[in-house]
Amino acid sequence: MNVQDPSRRRFLVQAIAVSVAAMAVNTAAGQAAKPAAALPKLPLDNPTAKALAYTENAASVKHPSFKPGSHCANCNLYKGVAGQAYGPCQLFPQNSVAAKGWCSGWAKKV
Known part of the structure; x- marks a missing residue:
């Protein structure tokens, strides 16, 4: 039986979300007027x-x-x-x- 720790899962989801947001901000800043x-x-x-x-x-x-x-x-x-x-x-x-x-x-x- 494979049980994942919910706090670890939450951390990974948040880390991915922050990374994606940071890339989006950098891309938008590069294309700013x-x-x-x-x-x-x-x-x-x-x-x-x-x-x-x-x-x-x-x-x-x-x-x-x-x-x-x-x-x-x-x-x-x-x-x-x-x-x-x-x-x-x-x-x-x-x-x-x-x-x-x-x-x-x-x-x-x-």
Whole structure:
């Protein structure tokens, strides 16, 4: 008859869980978003930028869904620091966008 000690089993399960969690954290940290300074500016010829009518100057927008006063800095998807000219955007994770820019993905910051 093979009887296992429940405390040993619990220890092994917890040790495996901690190891898996540590690997997941290390993997996620390696894939974390780069700081805004390290991100290149979004090129205007980027296919996604074109599809979303991205522009670096919201004052010149003539898009039908444009709302006066809307720009990247007051968009919910923009994650840049206030006062910086460029910052990260959730729509363009590999690039930084102009704080004074605009795209049709604009969503009012809550």
